[in-house]
Amino acid sequence: MDRLIARGHGRLVVASVIGNTIEFYEFNTFGTMTALVFAHLFFPAASPVAGTLLAFGTFAVGFVSRPLGGALFGYLGDRFGRKPVMIWTLMVMGGATVLMGAIPTYDSIGIAAPVLLTVLRFVQGFGIGGEWGAAVTLVTEHAPAKRRGLYGSLVQTGSGFGLVLSSLTITVLLAVLTTDQLLAWGWRIPFLISVGLIGVGLWARLRIAESPEFERIKATGTRPRSPLWETVRHHPATVLLSIGIYTSVAAFGFLMVFVTSYAVSPLGFSRSMVIDALLVGNIVNLLAAPLGGLLSDRIGRRRSFVIVALCRVPLAFVFFAVLEARTVGALFLALILVNLFNGLAYGIQATLFTELFPARVRYTGISLGFQAATVLGGGLMPTIATLLLSANGGQPWGIAAYIAALCVVTVICVGLVRTRGFAGSSGAAETDPAVTEKQGS
Numbered sequence: 001m002d003r004l005i006a007r008g009h010g011r012l013v014v015a016s017v018i019g020n021t022i023e024f025y026e027f028n029t030f031g032t033m034t035a036l037v038f039a040h041l042f043f044p045a046a047s048p049v050a051g052t053l054l055a056f057g058t059f060a061v062g063f064v065s066r067p068l069g070g071a072l073f074g075y076l077g078d079r080f081g082r083k084p085v086m087i088w089t090l091m092v093m094g095g096a097t098v099l100m101g102a103i104p105t106y107d108s109i110g111i112a113a114p115v116l117l118t119v120l121r122f123v124q125g126f127g128i129g130g131e132w133g134a135a136v137t138l139v140t141e142h143a144p145a146k147r148r149g150l151y152g153s154l155v156q157t158g159s160g161f162g163l164v165l166s167s168l169t170i171t172v173l174l175a176v177l178t179t180d181q182l183l184a185w186g187w188r189i190p191f192l193i194s195v196g197l198i199g200v201g202l203w204a205r206l207r208i209a210e211s212p213e214f215e216r217i218k219a220t221g222t223r224p225r226s227p228l229w230e231t232v233r234h235h236p237a238t239v240l241l242s243i244g245i246y247t248s249v250a251a252f253g254f255l256m257v258f259v260t261s262y263a264v265s266p267l268g269f270s271r272s273m274v275i276d277a278l279l280v281g282n283i284v285n286l287l288a289a290p291l292g293g294l295l296s297d298r299i300g301r302r303r304s305f306v307i308v309a310l311c312r313v314p315l316a317f318v319f320f321a322v323l324e325a326r327t328v329g330a331l332f333l334a335l336i337l338v339n340l341f342n343g344l345a346y347g348i349q350a351t352l353f354t355e356l357f358p359a360r361v362r363y364t365g366i367s368l369g370f371q372a373a374t375v376l377g378g379g380l381m382p383t384i385a386t387l388l389l390s391a392n393g394g395q396p397w398g399i400a401a402y403i404a405a406l407c408v409v410t411v412i413c414v415g416l417v418r419t420r421g422f423a424g425s426s427g428a429a430e431t432d433p434a435v436t437e438k439q440g441s
Helices: 010-042 048-080 082-100 112-142 145-176 179-184 186-192 194-205 212-220 227-234 236-262 271-299 301-323 328-354 359-379 381-391 397-416
Strands: none
Touching: 010 048, 010 082, 010 112, 010 145, 010 179, 010 186, 010 194, 010 236, 010 381, 048 082, 048 112, 048 227, 048 359, 048 381, 082 112, 082 186, 082 194, 112 145, 112 212, 112 328, 112 359, 145 186, 145 271, 145 328, 179 186, 186 194, 212 359, 227 236, 227 359, 236 271, 236 301, 236 328, 236 359, 236 381, 236 397, 271 301, 271 328, 301 328, 301 397, 328 359, 359 381, 381 397
């Protein structure tokens, strides 16, 4: 792998991967704690089903704020540079996460507890809304043209590292703490120790260089006055298609939050066994992402993404069919399969998105598409899955059909979208309708 990474770019990749690691560590920790303890700690007055829905609703709030963060930080990144925004987003999302570990529960301050949790979740999502766009844009704009898919996928491996780290932390907590200890104070530990990750990320990001594509735009005086308006005006179809491309990936990914509770009840697995299986699945996801990036460099972004998306259509049904066997082997196999194909798609997706938008609005464009899809596909997935399960008498096939339909939408959207060249790394001129006024999105 080292031979595939250009000399001098290693620090940049590490800084970007760390940010994505922190993002997914925080989101997976929050999602897992939502399924395991938050209904008891912050919504104890509700019925079990209502408490679970309220807790998942708080989880979804962080996704609602992500497009807002993507729009604001996208504006800042396209106007003032990718590097400084990577530092700001890290401080916002990291600070909110650490504070989550310090807030009192419902027993201490009543209704103020879930309100505080919801506010911090909103702020956390706001920071995360700008994090991914900054990291992916900066790395791919530095990358050699023939290895852009690999470089983009390496940023995506941060999600795997974050998920693995989060799962390991929670696995240890479940192994050494009793249920009473976990509810009393143990749940705070994963949030509080994230301060160490934030420190490492900040140190790394202060030492990287700005994007050569942004420097070119700055030198030529072609920075957009209003990146958001320019994106909406000239690239609306591309934004909508990018939403359709990623929604199914987000849905499959954040279905794992629902599975954390579904596998325990009604399937009957222990919490520790589910966390162990999720850990193995996350490791598979981590390994699959760079394979997806390499595949996209070999056969093209669109072709590779369509192939993987078509494989994921039946996978939704296979996943629940395997789970219904209710054996430990079936649990591990189901999570491995989902994470393998979702990891491949996730690895391809980063660079595919950056090639949909010209450099002057790239950060804004990919952030809008990615974060909106994350809301529709990911943030709502645990709630939608819970409602579909209840509406179908406890049978999961409605959930499978919903995800399969999203995968079909992905295939259609990839077929309709067109990509653009990079001006900086590859030397190819890109076509930007905001500059030429000759063509729209």
